[in-house]
Amino acid sequence: MDAPQDPGFRERIEKSFGRQKAMALIGARLALVEPGRVEIALPFRDELTQQKGFVHGGIIGMIADSACGYAAYTLMPASASLVTVEYKINILAPARGSLTARGEVVRPGRTLTVTRGEVYAEGGAHVASMQQTLMMLADTPDTRE
Amino acid sequence: MDAPQDPGFRERIEKSFGRQKAMALIGARLALVEPGRVEIALPFRDELTQQKGFVHGGIIGMIADSACGYAAYTLMPASASLVTVEYKINILAPARGSLTARGEVVRPGRTLTVTRGEVYAEGGAHVASMQQTLMMLADTPDTRE
Amino acid sequence: MDAPQDPGFRERIEKSFGRQKAMALIGARLALVEPGRVEIALPFRDELTQQKGFVHGGIIGMIADSACGYAAYTLMPASASLVTVEYKINILAPARGSLTARGEVVRPGRTLTVTRGEVYAEGGAHVASMQQTLMMLADTPDTRE
């Protein structure tokens, strides 16, 4: 994996994550931030479930999308921000209990970065696999306009 | 579009949606239920945003996933339930303000159904496009185990 | 749909298609070129089949990928070329006989364009649906280096 261009990437990502109100809404937190690799932990809460009582597939997508995006963001310069271009997720098993999403950079690029994510349930069940494309916006602040 | 096998499909879907606590958490509501076609409305709330103040891409995925899934569910027998196999979503533009997700069946099937979804912002901006695969579980209740 | 920036887009696309030796290998030809919309026809040949005698899923992907890419290319300036970033395709039914792939622009963009494609068999069966992302390379020739 390429070395991060911004030595302060951990603090930058923690601050960015802290501004994601949607992550606070669902109760997700950053569990690991390494170059090209980020994990997000989601403790189980009944309000995250779908009609059968499993964690909603869209919630699984949310934490995988964020873990993959921040994995890409670790490798970017401090002056850049990034947007999700698209992602594809397979739900492999019903999601019971607390979850962990692991995002990893497959190929970093100047404009586009491709990542992959896995979501696991407590106990180790493999719940979902994601493949995602992100676009870097050079010299664009990662804050509200 | 095929006619629904279950004439009570509207009530069935409203009840199922009502059991999706994750939809209540984000404040989404069913806006339209027709054979092969469902819309979900999501009023804007600041707690749905990501670090730049737009609605989080994962939240966009959540309402599109649910709209597409329920579009498929309109055509299924009352005794069946369904699971999301996978979906792919392109984020086309930053999502500002309230959103509407429209799901539509592309090809209904005995085991697998393929759907498409679009997400629009108030004012009409096209925010996202989804393509999704669902699997019907015959004779499986759509409720908690 | 936006008007084409290059009034000579039809001839430009016919020439580009003519340089795609892979299209000649499988016997595909351009059937329609309109702003934001391209069709490719693929006459049936036994050498396009998989082990069960249907047209190979990868071949279906090839013509859908090209139809979608050229649909995007109709809207680009003559000095640009483009690359496929990614695509997702659902195979909806076994592909028997000759095929037509229709590509259409969903959202044209300065850097990224999103398209959709459908593949139909003779007789009208809906064989596949694609969603694709392309990146424009400004001031880059669409020819061999």
Place this chain on the structure above:
Amino acid sequence: MDAPQDPGFRERIEKSFGRQKAMALIGARLALVEPGRVEIALPFRDELTQQKGFVHGGIIGMIADSACGYAAYTLMPASASLVTVEYKINILAPARGSLTARGEVVRPGRTLTVTRGEVYAEGGAHVASMQQTLMMLADTPDTRE
């Protein structure tokens, strides 16, 4: 990885691959067949190229689709056959020269199997990443009807 249910899986897959005329058309051959893992080699030929002289993105998709599908097929009973439900592929770099596609099972299932594929060029460049869903057809011959 689960052990194969059919001890004769290698021979079964070689025969099935031999019936894929589309693989012969492009000159692809089976390079590795292990439980849950298959590689396909594609020697470079000028007739596989797109307008810029790189191997066509659809051809890359063809060999990745087949490698992933046969990876899934290694784990299935001899009486079953399988169909591609959908795949998503990111093209990571222009494909120059000969290619190898590696397919691997992520999650085998009774009905659905999820796989991943990577395509590399000679010299090691990572050319593409795929995520794919397949459906097993129980008691269905893998031959022409």
